[in-house]
Amino acid sequence: xxxxxxxxxxxxxxWHRRGFFASQTFYVAVAFALIALxxxxxxxxxxxGGNLYNISKxxxxxxxxxxxxxxxxxxxGIDLSVGSTMALVALVxxxxxxxxxxxxSGLPGLALGAALCAGLATSLAIGxxxxxxxxxxxxxxxxxxxxxxxxxxxxxxxxxxGRGQAPQGxxxxxxxxxxxGQLLGLPMPVVYLLVLAGLLGLVLHHSxxxxxxxxxxxxxxxxxxxxxxxxxxxISAYVLSALAAxxxxxxxxxWLGSVPANxxxxxxxxxxxxxVIGGANLAGGAGGPLGAVLGSALIEVIRNGLVLGKVSPYxxxxxxxxxxxxxxxxxxxxxxxxx
Amino acid sequence: xxxxxxxxxxxxxxxxxxxGGVDLTLHRGEVLGLMGDNGAGKSTLVRxxxxxxxxxxxxxxxxxxxxxxxxxxxxxxxGIEVVYQDLALxxxxxxxxxxxxxxxxxxxxxxxxxxxxxxxxxxxxELFQELKSETRPGDLVRQMSGGQRQxxxxxxxxxxDARLVIMDEPTAAISVRQVHEVLDLIQRLRDRGIxxxxxxxxxxxxxxxxxxxxxxxxGRKVADKPIGQTSxxxxxxxxxxxxxxA
Ligand SMILES: Nc1ncnc2c1ncn2[C@@H]1O[C@H](COP(=O)(O)OP(=O)(O)O)[C@@H](O)[C@H]1O
Ligand SMILES: [Mg+2]
Numbered sequence: 001x002x003x004x005x006x007x008x009x010x011x012x013x014x015w016h017r018r019g020f021f022a023s024q025t026f027y028v029a030v031a032f033a034l035i036a037l038x039x040x041x042x043x044x045x046x047x048x049g050g051n052l053y054n055i056s057k058x059x060x061x062x063x064x065x066x067x068x069x070x071x072x073x074x075x076x077g078i079d080l081s082v083g084s085t086m087a088l089v090a091l092v093x094x095x096x097x098x099x100x101x102x103x104x105s106g107l108p109g110l111a112l113g114a115a116l117c118a119g120l121a122t123s124l125a126i127g128x129x130x131x132x133x134x135x136x137x138x139x140x141x142x143x144x145x146x147x148x149x150x151x152x153x154x155x156x157x158x159x160x161x162g163r164g165q166a167p168q169g170x171x172x173x174x175x176x177x178x179x180x181g182q183l184l185g186l187p188m189p190v191v192y193l194l195v196l197a198g199l200l201g202l203v204l205h206h207s208x209x210x211x212x213x214x215x216x217x218x219x220x221x222x223x224x225x226x227x228x229x230x231x232x233x234x235i236s237a238y239v240l241s242a243l244a245a246x247x248x249x250x251x252x253x254x255w256l257g258s259v260p261a262n263x264x265x266x267x268x269x270x271x272x273x274x275x276v277i278g279g280a281n282l283a284g285g286a287g288g289p290l291g292a293v294l295g296s297a298l299i300e301v302i303r304n305g306l307v308l309g310k311v312s313p314y315x316x317x318x319x320x321x322x323x324x325x326x327x328x329x330x331x332x333x334x335x336x337x338x339x
Numbered sequence: 340x341x342x343x344x345x346x347x348x349x350x351x352x353x354x355x356x357x358x359g360g361v362d363l364t365l366h367r368g369e370v371l372g373l374m375g376d377n378g379a380g381k382s383t384l385v386r387x388x389x390x391x392x393x394x395x396x397x398x399x400x401x402x403x404x405x406x407x408x409x410x411x412x413x414x415x416x417x418g419i420e421v422v423y424q425d426l427a428l429x430x431x432x433x434x435x436x437x438x439x440x441x442x443x444x445x446x447x448x449x450x451x452x453x454x455x456x457x458x459x460x461x462x463x464x465e466l467f468q469e470l471k472s473e474t475r476p477g478d479l480v481r482q483m484s485g486g487q488r489q490x491x492x493x494x495x496x497x498x499x500d501a502r503l504v505i506m507d508e509p510t511a512a513i514s515v516r517q518v519h520e521v522l523d524l525i526q527r528l529r530d531r532g533i534x535x536x537x538x539x540x541x542x543x544x545x546x547x548x549x550x551x552x553x554x555x556x557x558g559r560k561v562a563d564k565p566i567g568q569t570s571x572x573x574x575x576x577x578x579x580x581x582x583x584x585a
Contacts, residue, residue: 202453206453206454206456207452207453208443208445208452208454211432211436211440211443211454212440212441214431214432215429215432215436215440218429218430218431218432219427219429219430221427222426222427222428222440223429223441224411225391225411225421225423225427226411226427226440226441226442227410227411227412227415227441227442228440285429285430285431286431
């Protein structure tokens, strides 16, 4: 835009050194495209409709949660409790559905509605407890959410006695179609992911709340001095993270057709890895939905590649770890070059 | 009627007494130089007036009314703008985003109130131009020079109709030309009836723009006199403690 200002001594970085093109998210997008291209050439199965459908569905669960975790990471925090939250919310939802099954016969959807409300309340409670302990009490995000990881997983076993729970009743079919159906040829989880990612991008970059999230991650003290309601914004990030996890957990329940007490066990690491690979900075102040989606997609494509290449699945975690370090390394090198 | 009246303001941090019984009066359009050695308590006094924290004891009147600021936004709403010593900038945001941090311009109706990027860029550009600073509103603060960062922090004070602007060492890290612009701005603020408290170690700055100078030493105010009735030598003596009181 023209401001009428004349600059004599302030240079401007060339286009490839600023904005999106200089971000880690951009590098990961390029890496993703190259890997996908390589796999398309090496394996005829990769681009087949069935395989792409499976990849996109599998990575959606992780990506939806990564969207929420990215918010927490942007504030400079971390949420380790998302894997357990997925399981606990899925279990509470399914068990409520089963408990009220048959009570609302003739009123389709009501039982599922009640079950989803119970799941929603569980998500809210977990997010609020995390957020208040971090923002108001001042506990470390790492320790707080590590504790919540254990509490929520423990509750999964307490309420189920360790037995898996399968949705029953008339509304079970409704849950399956909402979680595992299709819209315009896309699997439902992908549809939810695209909608949520789009909304989040809009809110992060075009609302005061989003701006405050980045400000807190950049300089929390400055944000406070400038009148940002730091505590409320932080709490909202943890609540949204728990809501995203709960939602993904319910989707997984509908996809699997039953919920084991160890659902999504260890997912927190894959989810945080996806955010970080996509450019979220654990020191706070950077990250976004595009990065979270790309990071999740990259991980899934590599997992898929190993499967198609008949590499032992034991190599997966090792490779994902390497990619995390590589992504952060490339970003560091770039930052050093930019000065 | 005085614009600002502090009575017996004290602040303890645990066992450390940062301020003890400070009285201070400031009138509309008055420019007060606040001087003192490092650790004298200047920034602590600023933070109390800015609502960062409450005094341990003492009262504050602003604009004729007793006030208690619980958070920075309270002081800002009352008409007190502050340039903090560390500038309080978020490095990962643009200059314009920092200028408007906490009071973003938005458009649309709730709940669809979105940031008005264009209006904020435009206004920030005008403010930088007014400060004669070559600062692009869209550039990240991380990539800016000391003078540009200072301009961003000072531009904030021009957003609202302030009655009192407090600047904690605004000229510590900037070039001679920019110091001139800051002093110029202070004079323009005074012409509009806005009071200014300038904290500075630079004797020439204080003697150029201030009407009055107050000196702090070890948490106490040891002098407060019109600029015409003192000299740089006397103030230096008061700061170092060579002179006990004036
Ligand atoms: N948050 C704090 N906690 C503990 N002591 C503090 C704090 N802020 C300031 N102090 C102490 O209060 C005294 C005055 O500090 P300050 O107001 O920053 O001085 P000045 O700005 O004049 O250099 C110093 O001894 C300093 O160490
Ligand atoms: Mg100071």
